[in-house]
Amino acid sequence: MIDFVRALGDRSLERLASLGRASIMWLSAIWGLPRWADVPLLIKQIYNVGVLSLVIIVMSAFSIGAVIALQFYTQLSRFGAEDAVGLGLALVLLRELGPVVTGLLFAGRAGSAVTAEIGLMKTTEQLSSMEMMGVDPLRRIVAPRLWAGVISMPLLTAMFNVVAIYGGMVVAVNWLGSDVGNFWSGMQDSVELWNDVGKGMIKSVIFAVVVTWISVYQGYDTEPTPEGIGFATTRTVVISSVMILALDFILTLSMYGEFK
Amino acid sequence: MxxxxxxxxxxxxxxxxxxxxxxxxxxxxxxNLSRSADSYVVKARFDDVAGLRLRAKVSMAGVTVGRVSKIEVDMEYGEAVVSLEINGKPGNLSADTGAQILTEGILGARYVSLLPGADEETLAEGDFIEETQGALVLENLIGDLVTRLGSS
Incomplete structure (x- = not known):
């Protein structure tokens, strides 16, 4: 019994210490960037996590938009309200699915890659040799990846939303024959710039911070074995996904809770 | 490279x-970035706006001519004061224009419909529309009907 309590205490302390290490890493890395000399590193990382994620984002966005439009159309046409397809599609995407699905895809595509990369650097002791050469790995390795994620993900979310709305339009208007004017004007009548577009973007910035933080930390804190890298990569995807979904509920509740 | x-x-x-x-x-x-330059605001008092929302349509003869830009309540008279942003320059609505709140479509979106007047005078920025009719609230109608049926 005492052993059990001791083990529990040990694990809690370990978790707490790991959270503390992650926070220290995050803070020192966030302060580490604003230097002009580091901009090329940042651009390289935006390329890695942003540009290379574009294909998966665009393809998923198109099919998700198409599927939502199809479902909305079939259900709404039972009430003769096909005109509301554009409105429903835009609200669902801007408020929820855009930030969330982009976050999940980003965690799977870019977050895992970052974890594996940094984990391998640690395993092959590149990080410690950097420190020995007097180069701060937090500034050189961690900071550009954090900033790149935070810059790329809102942009990816915006593109996701645009492509998904286009995909929905292709299905609802070009295929099912809903009226193109009603599709757009219904959307424009009810979508508000700040309340829908702006808050969705805030969500995606928060998700970006969380996902990049988790993935960089998991790589940085990995056990320096091949197996450890595998575990760290898995943990990145699992923890990021759970955090995104849980945070999304909390954010939605605080943003739209009283139906403002 | x-x-x-x-x-x-x-x-x-x-x-x-x-x-x-x-x-x-x-x-x-x-x-719409360009619209704000070419519009003006007139106001109207309604006894009940019942679910009219900001940015709802303002239409005349079924054509959208503006948007609802503000909804306030006048506590003293118990009336709603609705600001209507009308496209174009002041002088395109006659002074005895009427306004009523109607319902559109299955989702019940409320909008303001303007009824043309015949006066030579026109409405200027900030003027009030005198002839108004508020929204028909279904519950009140049913309530009326029930009392009438009961009393006859």
Whole structure:
């Protein structure tokens, strides 16, 4: 019994210490960037996590938009309200699915890659040799990846939303024959710039911070074995996904809770 | 050369993101940058607006001519004061224009319908529309009907 309590205490302390290490890493890395000399590193990382994620984002966005439009159309046409397809599609995407699905895809595509990369650097002791050469790995390795994620993900979310709305339009208007004017004007009548577009973007910035933080930390804190890298990569995807979904509920509740 | 490709594609990526945001703002949420220059506001008092929302349509003869820009309540008279942003320059609505709140479509979106007047005078910025009819609230109608049926 005492052993059990001791083990529990040990694990809690370990978790707490790991959270503390992650926070220290995050803070020192966030302060580490604003230097002009580091901009090329940042651009390289935006390329890695942003540009290379574009294909998966665009393809998923198109099919998700198409599927939502199809479902909305079939259900709404039972009430003769096909005109509301554009409105429903835009609200669902801007408020929820855009930030969330982009976050999940980003965690799977870019977050895992970052974890594996940094984990391998640690395993092959590149990080410690950097420190020995007097180069701060937090500034050189961690900071550009954090900033790149935070810059790329809102942009990816915006593109996701645009492509998904286009995909929905292709299905609802070009295929099912809903009226193109009603599709757009219904959307424009009810979508508000700040309340829908702006808050969705805030969500995606928060998700970006969380996902990049988790993935960089998991790589940085990995056990320096091949197996450890595998575990760290898995943990990145699992923890990021759970955090995104849980945070999304909390954010939605605080943003739209009283139906403002 | 390799770094150059990376830089160009990152530039294109950021540009595409900015374009996507602009598209969301203008085409999806319907923000119109040029309109504000060419519109003016008239007000109308209603006894009941029952679910009229901001940015609802203002129409005349079924054509959209403006939007609802503000809804306030006048506690003293117990009336709602609705500001209507009308497209165009002041002077295109006659002074005895009427306004009523109607319902559109299955989702029950409320909108303001303007009824043309015949007066030579026109409404200026900030003027009140005198002839108004508030929204018909279904519950009140049913309540009326029930009392009438009961008393006869």
């Amino acid at each position: 390799r770094m150059r490709t990376v830089e160009i594609s990152v530039g294109a990526f950021v540009l595409a993101g900015a374009l996507a945001l602009t598209f969301l703002a203008i085409k999806v949420s319907g923000v």
